[in-house]
Every structure is written in C-alpha cells, then in structure tokens.
Amino acid sequence: MERVAGLDDESAEWLRLLDPSAADHRAGLDRLHERLLRIARAEVRRRTARIVGPEVDDLAHQAAADAMLAILAKRDTFRGESRFTTWAYRFVILEVSSKLGRHFWRNPPAPLDDEQWERLPDRLGVDPHEHAEARHLAEVVRAAVDETLTEHQRSVFVEVVLHGVPLDALCARDGVTRSAVYKTVFDARRKIRAALVANGYLDPSVRQEESS
Amino acid sequence: MNARERLARFLRTDPRDVGCDEAMAVLHVYADLVAHDAGAATERYPGVAAHLAACGPCREDLTGLLAALSGDV
Numbered sequence: 001m002e003r004v005a006g007l008d009d010e011s012a013e014w015l016r017l018l019d020p021s022a023a024d025h026r027a028g029l030d031r032l033h034e035r036l037l038r039i040a041r042a043e044v045r046r047r048t049a050r051i052v053g054p055e056v057d058d059l060a061h062q063a064a065a066d067a068m069l070a071i072l073a074k075r076d077t078f079r080g081e082s083r084f085t086t087w088a089y090r091f092v093i094l095e096v097s098s099k100l101g102r103h104f105w106r107n108p109p110a111p112l113d114d115e116q117w118e119r120l121p122d123r124l125g126v127d128p129h130e131h132a133e134a135r136h137l138a139e140v141v142r143a144a145v146d147e148t149l150t151e152h153q154r155s156v157f158v159e160v161v162l163h164g165v166p167l168d169a170l171c172a173r174d175g176v177t178r179s180a181v182y183k184t185v186f187d188a189r190r191k192i193r194a195a196l197v198a199n200g201y202l203d204p205s206v207r208q209e210e211s212s
Numbered sequence: 213m214n215a216r217e218r219l220a221r222f223l224r225t226d227p228r229d230v231g232c233d234e235a236m237a238v239l240h241v242y243a244d245l246v247a248h249d250a251g252a253a254t255e256r257y258p259g260v261a262a263h264l265a266a267c268g269p270c271r272e273d274l275t276g277l278l279a280a281l282s283g284d285v
Contacts, residue, residue, distance in 0.1 A: 007278045039280040046279065047272065082240040090240045093273050124222050126215045133215040141219070167269045179232035182267055186225055193223035202220050 011084035014030060018075055032071070035085075036064040036092045043096045051103065059099050067092035101168025108169075115158050117142045123161060145197035149188055157188040226266060230259035235270050243277045 017028025040060035044051060050061065070091045078087055112168070120141060121134035128134075145154055159165045167181045189198070196202040213221070235242075242260055245253035254261040264271045 039276075042279065043276045044257070046276065081238075082244040086240040086244050086277070086281060089277055090236075090243075090273075093276045093280065096238065097273055121215060124218045126216075127220050130215045130245060137215050137219055166235070177233070180268060181270075182232050186229070186231075187267075190224045190225045193220075193225070196219075196223070202216065 007080045008083060011080065014084040014088070015075070015078070018072065029068075031156060032088065033068050036067050036089075039089055040064045040067070040092050041095055042092060044100070047096070047100060051100075055103075059096070059103065062097050063092055063095035070095075073096070092168065097168050098172070101166060101170075101172040104166055104169035105173060109164075115142075115162055117162065119162055123164065140196060140199070140201050141192060144192045144199075145188075148191040148195045153184055153188045153191070156184045160185055160196045226261045226262040228262040229266055230263050232263070232267060232270055233262040235260045235267070238274070239270075239274060239277060243274060243281060246274070247281055261277060 014028070014032070016022055017024060017031070019025065022028065041056060044056050044059050044063075052203055066090075071088050078084060081087075081088040118135070120138045121130075122128075124137075126134045126137065145157060149157060152167045156170070159170060160167065166177050167185075169178070170181050171178050193202065197204040226244060238260060242253050242257055245256060264274055
C-alpha cells in the first residue's frame with residue numbers, strides 16, 4: 001500500500017501492519033482487535049448501567065468484530081487527516097452506538113398509553129415548584145405541536161421528547177438514519193418556537209444563533 | 213433558569229448546525245483537534261461544534277472517542 005503523505009510514524013506502522021503482505025499482518029490484526037474490544041467494553045459501560053454481566057461482553061465483541069470488518073474494508077480510504085487510531089476507533093464507537101440502539105428494544109421502558117404532556121416540564125428540567133407555569137408550558141407546546149407539525153414530526157417529537165426514546169433506538173426500530181431523526185426533531189423545534197414567538201409566549205428578541 | 217427560559221433553550225436551533233452525517237464524517241479529525249486544542253476545533257469546524265452542542269447522541273460519540281484516545285480505557 002502506498003504511504004499517505006505526511007503521516008505520523010505510528011499511523012504509518014498501523015497501515016503497514018494491516019497490509020496483508022506484511023509478515024506480521026496476523027499479529028497486527030490481533031493487536032487492533034484487542035484495542036477495539038477494550039474500547040467497546042469501556043464504551044458500553046460508560047454509556048449505560050442497564051447492561052451488565054455477559055451482555056456487556058457480547059455487545060462489545062459484536063461491536064469490535066463489525067468495526068474490524070469496516071476498518072479493513074475502508075483502510076484504503078484513510079487519508080491521514082487524523083491519526084490512524086482516531087480514525088479506526090471512530091468505527092467501534094459508532095458500532096457501540098448502533099448496537100445500543102438495537103439493544104434498547106430488548107427491554108424497553110413500560111409503554112406509555114398516551115402522550116402524557118404533563119411530563120414535558122420534567123423532561124425540560126423545569127423546577128417542580130413552578131407548578132402553574134409548568135402546566136401552562138405543556139399546554140402551549142401541545143397546542144403548537146397540534147397546529148404546526150406534520151403527523152410524522154409529531155410522532156417523532158413525542159417519542160424522543162416526551163417518551164425519552166433514544167435517537168439510535170428509533171433508528172434501529174424504523175430503519176432510518178440518526179441524521180433523519182435528528183432533522184425531524186430539529187425542524188419540529190424550529191416550528192414550535194416560531195409558533196410560540198408568534199403567539200407571544202416566547203420572546204422574539206432572542207435570535208436563534210445567539211442562543212446556541 | 214425559569215420554565216420559559218428552559219423551553220426557549222430547548223427549542224432554539226442553530227443555523228450553522230451541519231447535522232449528524234456531516235459531523236460524523238469528520239469526527240476523527242475533530243477529535244484529534246479537540247485533544248490538542250478545543251478552540252481550534254470549534255474555529256475550524258463551527259458547524260460541527262454547533263451540531264455537537266445540540267445533538268446528544270453525536271456528542272456521546274465524541275466523548276467516547278476522546279475517552280478511547282486518552283488511553284483511560
């Protein structure tokens with residue numbers, strides 16, 4: 001494999017090891033897999049306490065194996081814009097995200113019978129002592145949702161915001177990308193805000209970009 | 213922060229936000245920059261920084277990647 005220009009020595013060594021013609025190729029694969037597995041285990045534990053015992057190892061092994069396949073398949077696309085290890089570790093981190101999304105449905109929280117808009121203030125971290133304002137807030141948001149969102153936007157907004165379903169879990173269930181779900185919620189937030197500014201509930205003087 | 217301020221914060225969107233796909237495509241480059249100088253990462257990729265500030269799952273991916281790079285795992 002041709003050496004990528006300007007590559008640091010460690011990254012160049014990884015590329016050499018992953019070249020099938022290298023005498024120590026097998027050892028290189030084992031070394032990379034060992035690292036990916038260690039990262040996957042740590043990442044599963046860091047992200048959730050809902051998965052324990054052998055399930056952590058199962059999920060980590062699957063993530064490491066799938067990341068390894070992706071790295072080997074895409075090795076030639078590495079352009080040296082980052083260290084090789086950073087590029088490679090990204091694959092296992094994304095695999096863990098995806099697998100945790102699927103795992104969510106193995107033991108989902110108790111299903112919610114209705115939309116339970118009274119949960120909204122709590123989901124936004126509103127002080128429980130602000131009872132009256134919290135109730136009003138839930139009512140005005142619900143009205144804005146009813147008036148401005150499409151059925152699809154409403155459904156995704158309710159699942160993500162009210163029910164707290166993780167984006168990656170929705171992706172796994174519905175076979176869509178994280179980007180698509182994020183964009184749906186992004187557009188819903190923008191439309192709800194515009195409605196609440198229009199009806200005077202929110203201050204229009206706070207520009208979007210100022211508040212980011 | 214009162215209830216309306218919390219709601220306003222939740223609803224705000226940043227027009228610079230590049231979305232998940234574009235942010236994930238450069239996550240490795242962004243992470244290496246953050247590891248050395250977080251300010252440089254934000255300066256070079258303002259749209260990615262805006263996205264990571266708003267998208268919990270992508271921010272989690274960056275946090276995990278930085279943890280992996282730190283050698284703590």
